[in-house]
Amino acid sequence: MKALVPLALSSVLIAAAPTLARADDAPVAEQIVNAMNKVFGVHAGFRANHAKGIVAEGHFKGSPEAAALSKASLFAGAGIPVTIRFSDATGLPTIPDGAPPANPHGMALKFHLPDGSDTDMVTNSLKFFPVASGADFRDLLLAVAASPPDAPKPTKVEQFMASHPAAPAAFATVATPDSFADEEYYGVNAFILINAAGARQAVRYQLVPEKLVHLDAADAAKRPPNFLMEELPERLKRGPVTFHLKAQLAAPGDPTNDATKAWPADRKLVDLGVVTVEKIAPDSATAERALLFLPGQVTDGIEASDDPLIDVRNAAYAVSFSRRSQ
Ligand code: HEM
Numbered sequence: 001m002k003a004l005v006p007l008a009l010s011s012v013l014i015a016a017a018p019t020l021a022r023a024d025d026a027p028v029a030e031q032i033v034n035a036m037n038k039v040f041g042v043h044a045g046f047r048a049n050h051a052k053g054i055v056a057e058g059h060f061k062g063s064p065e066a067a068a069l070s071k072a073s074l075f076a077g078a079g080i081p082v083t084i085r086f087s088d089a090t091g092l093p094t095i096p097d098g099a100p101p102a103n104p105h106g107m108a109l110k111f112h113l114p115d116g117s118d119t120d121m122v123t124n125s126l127k128f129f130p131v132a133s134g135a136d137f138r139d140l141l142l143a144v145a146a147s148p149p150d151a152p153k154p155t156k157v158e159q160f161m162a163s164h165p166a167a168p169a170a171f172a173t174v175a176t177p178d179s180f181a182d183e184e185y186y187g188v189n190a191f192i193l194i195n196a197a198g199a200r201q202a203v204r205y206q207l208v209p210e211k212l213v214h215l216d217a218a219d220a221a222k223r224p225p226n227f228l229m230e231e232l233p234e235r236l237k238r239g240p241v242t243f244h245l246k247a248q249l250a251a252p253g254d255p256t257n258d259a260t261k262a263w264p265a266d267r268k269l270v271d272l273g274v275v276t277v278e279k280i281a282p283d284s285a286t287a288e289r290a291l292l293f294l295p296g297q298v299t300d301g302i303e304a305s306d307d308p309l310i311d312v313r314n315a316a317y318a319v320s321f322s323r324r325s326q
Helices: 004-021 028-040 064-069 134-145 156-163 166-171 217-222 227-238 284-290 308-324
Strands: 053-062 079-087 106-112 118-124 191-194 200-209 241-249 269-280 302-304
Touching (some): 028 308, 118 200, 134 156, 227 241
Antiparallel strands (some): 053 079, 079 106, 191 302, 241 269
């Protein structure tokens, strides 16, 4: 029996070897997951990014305004069950919730439609994204990996920030919330809503809480390491938490293919309905392993825009899922 372990290990290494040898020719999504593994380490069973999270259950009810924008059954007005995962950024499963790199926090939603299919939204607390392409995201991660505390100045990451001004500007939009329930989450990537008459409207989603509460950095650093993960179950025992799902409507000429460019703040916001978070999933740790949220998994009446990040994300999430499922 003892021989089985090294045998199994060596077959894994042999299987991995061609992938490692080809690392630079690998699709960019795989290079990104490799770079995440380099920065955060490999933690068996956990996501390459947003590794620490908690799964909740609830429902969504679409508004009449949503039904006018999209023929999706999601927006038809019936109660739609939804599975939600709140998370900390980074691939570190034990990152303290108040640590600065735990920002942006994530809110991923999987809506379970009446026909048995799912439609997903994967949002975070950055108001816009630091980079516009998969290649730039990979380069940002590689720059972080090449900038240990003792790296000579300017470090690779400082150089990246200087040559990509949207990146420091995006990171400046986040702060630690006092609760996952008191945070605002942004879709960042544009999607197209299509109504029954065939009219198409580019939108970006926002999940707007009942109240927004951000901590200052010194206060966040003093909080217990799992304060966000522990607070949500306590809060839900006292009653449900709601978010308004809103769509920011693009005006003609607003870029849909560049997630670093927020649309002007005066663009119309349409209330698409209310997400009610009711309870923590019975076994959150098991549930999160089985869950795969895909930003581009959308139902009829919703389409991905020409934002190149959507395809890269779909591919990268699938790579991470297949690795964490092994
Ligand atoms: C090129 C761009 C991006 C890449 C390559 C990327 C990559 C990843 C990967 C590999 C995972 C782990 C997936 C899994 O194992 O299930 C992940 C998780 C996540 N990402 Fe991204 N990401 C990108 C952009 C974004 C953006 C724009 C947002 C939000 C606006 C976002 C929010 C999240 C969230 C919330 C999770 C956790 C999902 C969950 O709870 O299962 N990411 N990302």
